[in-house]
Amino acid sequence: MALVTMKELLDRAEEQGVAVGAFSVGNMEMVMGAVKAAEELETPIILQIAEVRLPHSPLELMGPMMLAAAENAAVDIAVHLDHGLHPETVAKALDIGFTSVMFDGSQLPLEKNIEIVKNIVHLVSDYDATVEAELGVVGGNEGEGKAHEVLCTNPADAVRFCDETGIDALAVAIGNAHGNYPVLPSLRFDVLEEIHKAVRVPLVLHGGTGITAEMFRRCISLGVRKINIATASFDSLAQYAKAYCDNKPEKPNYFELSACEVEGVYQNVKKHIEIFNMK
Numbered sequence: 001m002a003l004v005t006m007k008e009l010l011d012r013a014e015e016q017g018v019a020v021g022a023f024s025v026g027n028m029e030m031v032m033g034a035v036k037a038a039e040e041l042e043t044p045i046i047l048q049i050a051e052v053r054l055p056h057s058p059l060e061l062m063g064p065m066m067l068a069a070a071e072n073a074a075v076d077i078a079v080h081l082d083h084g085l086h087p088e089t090v091a092k093a094l095d096i097g098f099t100s101v102m103f104d105g106s107q108l109p110l111e112k113n114i115e116i117v118k119n120i121v122h123l124v125s126d127y128d129a130t131v132e133a134e135l136g137v138v139g140g141n142e143g144e145g146k147a148h149e150v151l152c153t154n155p156a157d158a159v160r161f162c163d164e165t166g167i168d169a170l171a172v173a174i175g176n177a178h179g180n181y182p183v184l185p186s187l188r189f190d191v192l193e194e195i196h197k198a199v200r201v202p203l204v205l206h207g208g209t210g211i212t213a214e215m216f217r218r219c220i221s222l223g224v225r226k227i228n229i230a231t232a233s234f235d236s237l238a239q240y241a242k243a244y245c246d247n248k249p250e251k252p253n254y255f256e257l258s259a260c261e262v263e264g265v266y267q268n269v270k271k272h273i274e275i276f277n278m279k
Helices: 005-018 030-043 060-071 085-095 112-122 156-163 189-198 213-221 233-249 255-277
Strands: 018-022 044-049 079-085 098-102 130-136 170-171 203-204 226-231
Touching: 005 018, 005 079, 005 130, 005 170, 005 226, 018 079, 018 233, 018 255, 030 044, 030 060, 030 130, 030 233, 044 060, 044 085, 060 079, 060 085, 079 085, 079 130, 085 098, 085 112, 098 112, 112 130, 112 156, 156 170, 156 189, 170 189, 189 203, 189 213, 189 226, 213 226, 213 255, 226 233, 226 255, 233 255
Parallel strands: 018 044, 018 226, 044 079, 079 098, 098 130, 130 170, 170 203, 203 226
Antiparallel strands: none
16 A cells, blocks of 8 residues: 555545544554554554654654655555644655644634644645644643643634635544543534534544544544544553563563553554444
8 A cells, every 4th residue: 555645535534434543653663553453454544743742752753654654554544743833843744755734723813823724735735745724722732732721613713714724624622632531521513513514624533532432433423534542542552561561570571562562552543443434
């Protein structure tokens, strides 16, 4: 198979009435675990990394590895910059070869968000890539960033935003939040339905960790075509690594530890792919 654009995967998901999983990665083992699950289930995925992760996982190191994994995978994979906070980072990802980028201007006034995203769309026109942007505020925090209160996406603003920017995918806020939910979230499916009816672009759900399979499936039925999973994979890797080290207190083996990290991510990604495939 091949490295592909995210738009191609979103179009396929729309035809099939499913969602494509976008799995955040931070090291080689996470990349390997995600690709292993995708290949086993014969399902395309998106490998992504958020800008706030880059101090721990530099783009110039992670990017080429993610691209190589996609190019050599037995399934189609898109490589995506998640939550780009600066146009310079978006440009760097495109130059490295990412086939999709997101600029997150959700904390900005609507007019400013539109202005910057239009510039990003113009920049991407020189590349074969997809553009995602966010409207409304997804709660929680991405990585070690500042926590934000949820502000649901206004359907009327969503129409204007999509029309004026020309984006390929819209990340919406419907009560979802990044990180682990302290309690099960109450998602505004009524808002999601209004947005789905009003805009023509595929919708994206961030903050997927902790949402139930039933809630995921309902979101998919209402136009969500990309679902982000980050915290659940990081947590699963850490849990598998801890369990291994706890059982090998005297002399842990690096290569065994690495294999456990791969397994932790593989198990989490596999579980979510099966849900997103509506199984």
